[in-house]
Amino acid sequence: MKRRDFLKQSTFASGMFFVPQFLKAFENNPMIKPFSHKKVVIIQLKGGNDGLNTVVPFNNDIYYQQRNNIAIKQNNLFKISDEVGLHKSLQPLQKFHDKGFLSIINNVGYPNPNLSHFRSTDIWQTASDSNEYLQNGWVGRYLDYTKGNPYNAIEVDECLSLMMKGKTQNGLAITNPKLFYNSMRSPFFNNVVSNYKDAHLSEHNLGYLYNTMIDAKSSAKYIFEKSSTKSTSDEYPENLFGKQLKTIAQFINSGLETQVYYAGLSGFDTHANQTNTQERLLRIYAESLEVFLDDLQKNNAFEDVLVLTFSEFGRRVKQNDSKGTDHGTANNVFIMGKNLKKQGLYNKLPNLANLDKNGNLKYEVDFREIYATILDKWLEVDDVAILNKSFSKLDFV
Secondary structure, eight states: OHHHHHHHHOOHHHOOOOOOHHHHHHTTTTTTOSOOOOOOOOOOOEOOOGGGTTEEEETHHHHHHHTTTTOGGGGGEEEESSSOEEEEEEEEGHHHTTTTOOEEEEEEEOOSSOOHHHHHHHHHHHOOOOTOOOOOHHHHHOOOOOOOTTTGGGEEESSGGGGGOOOOOEEEEEEOOOHHHHHHSSHHHHHHHHTTTTEEEEEEEOHHHHHHHHHHHHHHHHHHHHTTTTOOOOOSSSSSHHHHHHHHHHHHTOOOOOOOOEEEOOOOOOOOSSSHHHHHHHHHHHHHHHHHHHHHHHOGGGGGGEEEEEEEEEBSSSOTSSOOOOOEEEEEEEEESSSOOSOSSOOOOOOSSSSSSSSOOOOOOOOOHHHHHHIIIOOSSOOHHHHHSOOOOSSSO
């Protein structure tokens, strides 16, 4: 029985939270798989990474004509085909590409794109149309659908993004499992939670807030104790992004039941002096991701992990007068995993001779097709129920 079918048919799925005791009752039955061991690690390159200087068409004359100061020369990239090379800062990922663990999906976007960082990020996080405003994210709706524990989706950050918020269930924002556990045990927090049934508080319809706090408290002990069983000796880069991936690796390697993780690297809004900034940020991304993937492989955990890297939009094709690029539209998305069906370039690079009226790339792949594929083929749930409509499936996994 597929997981999505089990979730539809089970009375537990329709009215109760899954609990570990319930899972144990079924773990020896090969016909029933209520939980998937598959995990998704979502990484956002915040600010709008310049995809055209990340995946470089080094034989394209238009590319060099439009970017006479910032175009990446052939000696500053490593080639993955006769026409395409990756920025030299991504060199740490070459070994994964060569092993078939990387698929690059080009021309990803959505109809009527919005060039605001905040609005476009909301669109990517909620999987909405550009003229549709949703108050819950696609991962949050995944939690609603599976009726799982809050720790089934964790954002390694101080606060929770819209992506992780559902209608009835939210994920958790955690930077340090020990600090999170200790904060849930503080006298103040315990006093607040203990007053949940106070009549005065109930008058103010604070039930949802208190249920969220109770969920966090019940999750904190499990996360801390489970993650404490595994530590890493790998040397992660000493930066915020490296620390985020180190925490996620600790969670995954310890066997935490979390299925979706979310982390981000900021600073990609390169309107001026783009070359040095992007080079530095892509190096941070690649060096941290290299250690992370090596860590998972050494712990035999990479098999069930899919890494999705996106940015809220790309940059304009023509450079500006400040040796940078302005907000654009379509971009590339990186998918990394051990079980990819199509390695390397998933599809063709953008056609630089066929831009929109503003000089931006035209999208060919709706980003929600990627989400639908991950939900349907990887996490094995009903993608239509979660994304609110049907999207075509891709063939990368």
